[in-house]
Amino acid sequence: MMIEVMRLKFFIDKLIAEIEKKNSVVCVGLDPHLDRLPDFLLEKYQVNSAPDRSEKTARLRDVIIEFNSEIIAAVAKTAVIVKPQLALYEQLGLAGIEALKQTIDIAQKEGLLVLFDGKRNDIGSSARGYADAYLKTDSLSGLGKADALTINPFLGQEGIAPFLNYPDKGAFALVRTSNPGAGALQDLLLADDTPFYLKLGSLIAEWGSEYQGESGYSNLGAVVGATRPEELAHLRAQLESTFFLIPGYGAQGGGAAETAGGFDERGLGGIVNAARSIIFAWQRPEIAEKFSTANYAEAAEFAARQMKEEINEVRVGGKK
């Protein structure tokens, strides 16, 4: 089964095969916010008594690797993909890059795809630099085994094409993000009376049309938040070959019902991301009763399974 999946050439086809195999569209954000990691792990690695910056970051690297390993093992059967947010690793410099590298290996060994949330963007050889760094499997960076990367489409097609250079790798372009202030630019009304994000969505669909896999979906996906369900449903109807990464579930306020519009009649077309509400689940009041800090991984497993089931309730084609 695994071998068959791995042989699929296109990233998007691999992702869809995993969704069908696991009956899940769950994406878990691996966002190691330093102020929310379990205290006992910081103590175990003596982070706060590190003699200097270099040793402190090395110890934080070890904390993050242990934390990510436990979370990954706990959600491996429930999630199809994990999404490390790059800033939270970059802020540790070299140690962060090492943590990221190990996180890819651990996740892929557990059968999970890896989506780097880097929102990278540039043109020409600089865009190729980013694409090579994170998507070229035998990259000099050592980080090229990631399966996909989020990108920012503001520079136009020249800023997107370089990220589609590897058929077994994917990219998700921001279209309508889930933060409260996103509308200031993304909702601006154009002269033809459509909002900016809708025009952007149609351009993403057009630019991605050459990169369709056997599933009919393209390796160029779109990031569309769950916080505006009517927009999500409208984009789903308009962009039939564009797969969505749907953030905003959980800590950002969207619930399962808000994601429903993101799926097609086969229950495909989107993955839903949650980070803090899964990986720091033991800190959620309604879950804290069941799990202690020491059982943070079990709390994550519980929260991920709950998320999977809640979304499958509303997802057409998701078996209950």
Add this chain to the structure above:
Amino acid sequence: MMIEVMRLKFFIDKLIAEIEKKNSVVCVGLDPHLDRLPDFLLEKYQVNSAPDRSEKTARLRDVIIEFNSEIIAAVAKTAVIVKPQLALYEQLGLAGIEALKQTIDIAQKEGLLVLFDGKRNDIGSSARGYADAYLKTDSLSGLGKADALTINPFLGQEGIAPFLNYPDKGAFALVRTSNPGAGALQDLLLADDTPFYLKLGSLIAEWGSEYQGESGYSNLGAVVGATRPEELAHLRAQLESTFFLIPGYGAQGGGAAETAGGFDERGLGGIVNAARSIIFAWQRPEIAEKFSTANYAEAAEFAARQMKEEINEVRVGGKK
């Protein structure tokens, strides 16, 4: 003189003091394209006979550090700021981060400001992660000594404010980029008949208004290409407190005349970036006659001085 400049609290005031001191608005892009570095340096460090990836990237790191050191020393009197493009370092993984770290130190020792071209963007704690990584002087990343960072404004004000957290550091938000395909999104006409980039520019000015230095300019600048001179002049007139980073000079086709509209009546308001036409100047046909590959640094010095003089010819307030 240096001490006085360093005491200025705001990034933008420090930049302007350097412009006035050096009578120059030249920004040199430190973009180490691996396929354009001098052959003799690759041979000196035996890059192509490296036994493995790790050793190859370590040798490339040494090549880049030597190359950047020579270029920085050569342009230090002419340029006010250098701009490493992060992708070209990230593609080397750990070794690239080390090269970047040393490049900051070398440039700042030579009295140059350092602008990271990373086009970073995210919200909340992730945006703070990037801001801390590259702009917080005592950052855990080891890269926080950079003076400024390019950012992508697509996520709105929440994606920008975290980058303005440090008064002695600046950010330049993309507004109208210089690539041929930029217009597909940036020039879209809004319902009120203005192009998207102009509305974006006015939002950047508004969001930056709280971060003005004594110079009257804000720590939140804008990236506006030199390839559309009429747009540049229009934006200069509209956004009187927004300092511009003007790419597109040199290899991208814009000449000095195209940058003229970017300056105010004092000759301030913009820095002009050139990368390949300076750092690989010895490869330019009209310069190759004067300098051999071995004299690549002298060629860069010559090209940077020529650039400074050409722009000062058209820059009001620039002494000829």
